[in-house]
Amino acid sequence: MTTRRKFIKTAGIGAVGAAAGTTLAAPAIAQSKIKWRLQTYAGPALAEHVIKPAVDSFNKIAGDEMEIELYTSDQLVPTGELFRAMQNGTIDAVQSDDDSMASPTEVTVFGGYFPFACRYSLDVPVLFNQYGLNEIWAEEYAKVGVKHISAGSWDPCHFATKDPINSLEDLKGKRIFTFPTAGRFLSQFGVVPVVLPWEDIEVALQTGELDGVAWSGITEDYTVGWADVTNYFLTNNISGAWIGHFFANMDRWNEVPEHLQELLKITFDSSHYYRQYWYWGGEANLRVNGTKMQLTSIPDAEWQQVEDAAVKFWDEIAAESEVKAKVVEIFRKYNADMAKAGRPYRYT
Template sequence: MKRRDFIKVTGLGAASAAAIAAPAIAQSMPELKWRMPTSWPKSLDTLYGGAEIMAKVVGEATDNKFQIQPFAAGEIVPGLQVVDAVQNGTVEIGHTASYYYFGKDPTFTFGSSVPFGPNMRINQAWYMLGGGREILNEFYKKYNVVSLLAGNTGCQMGGWFRKELTSVNDLKGLKFRIGGFAGRVLQKLGAVPQQIAGGDIYPALEKGTIDAAEWVGPYDDEKLGFVKVAPHYYYPGWWEGGPMLLAFVNQDRWNALPKHYQKVLEQAGHYANNWMMAKYDQGNPPALRRLLAAGAKLHAFSPEIMQACLKAARELHNEVSATNPDFKKTYESLSAFAGNGYSWFQVAEIGYDAFMARNSQS
């Protein structure tokens, strides 16, 4: 039977066919409204902007059937309690840095950056293609959440200090705002780490509650005004060589999503991730020049300090690995991947970048 005759016999014209297809499409694209608290103030338009971009892409890709509303830190959830809110189902999704929750388990640090871990590209390659996502999401199941890649800042700065560091001894007693697991490394060298949400750092530094603070890099640091109260600006942030930001989704909510929505969320996170990396690469160079003009004094951590911190970090990683199977499994996976990555990077990437930096005209 010809197709035209079949349509006549069965009465299936275009309108009838569309009517049959419509319910199936509607079922696969339910209307959802999710809330996404973040760990970032709105003033940080790259970190908070990553969450906004992710939400925007999800809406556009689903004809606004799937809507996600981002919230700044403290609006509905404190900045350092985003994972808790997602875990217990208070909200469906959150945008944060995994290492903020290392107090629950040190393994959380790998979802952002482990001290003296790999650079941005190697870290993300491990998460995306080196087994990192699978290892981490198996761990995150214990907390009823699943992770999606949703940002990266690139290598960060070492922070703002009231006084210049001349030796390792200057770290003793130093009250230093530093995020995540790296604080435990500095504790080994006598520092007193403080974990403070982004919007609360400047008042603490201004009042002298802390002696130093690290955040991200020039673009964000300029917005937070640290140069006004702590002029010594150090690099590199060895605790964050290439830190990922993740979107955490409640496990039950994730499992209930149509597969199409799961893919939309995943791809929206990747889009936000790429946007954030480009945004920082665009914004950091001119911001650093402005900070130097405003009185910032740029310093590299001395080889003595770097080596002491590296030694303390490796000691700590081994100590935690001895008692924490999840940490050990993740650390071994990342370390093996990073070792291979740097064996390649030193062949071409590092040599080329070093040459171009020496011969840059800007």
């Protein structure tokens, strides 16, 4: 017979054993925090507006699950090597245009400022979200192991120069820092495209290595300090909006849980929205109230030569491949629709 003492003793051992079993069982492994390194094309002053608010917002919401470490232009790798570094996993994500990061895709030539493809900043999200460019970019980048997350618009492309530009003749021989495709297009008007690290531009303007830049609108000229070392701003532009993107290494993207992928998209979209009004308002405000640069203009009739040359340039690009021809056709269709729509979409 089991005595009370034996029962209590046995029960006690069992209880201790059960407790020990609970205590000694392997604890659930806590998921380690995901960390991404993202490099932007922008220098520190510009990054404060074009990317940092979105990264700060993402990190705040993601909390202990994920963190983006932000690096500015050329901080980890030179801008021209951004694509390769992302593709091979040296960095996880990039904010840039296709053109300046030298991505090996059929759509690279359209990144940054493709001449006269866009007249206004709203053209960019409409082209990507309603006219089919998102699907083309996604497919082209998937081929090379990169996730195209989203596209957005930046500022228009104007000349900021040390000497005044009042005619096309004044462009001849000017050493200009600009994007590869923009430089290829502008060279027919005598512009000498110059490639330098972004952080070296201000000094190059001071030393005379550069005569000007065709990289941005007036908001950026003031923000990054170029308005302090140039004297004139040409109101004519070759594009109404820069086309830029967020990209990620495909493997790293696929490792991120779906809810964090969605959060990345939303916060990057908030960056696109912020830039939309920051640039749009800044361009007008600084033309009217800015004190550092004198505005100059090339007469519309003369500038028409540049617009006519852009049409031929589009034909030249379209002849290079089927994908490029498809993108050019979308630009043609979109601009034709806007012209038919009339004011305020296009002034005809």
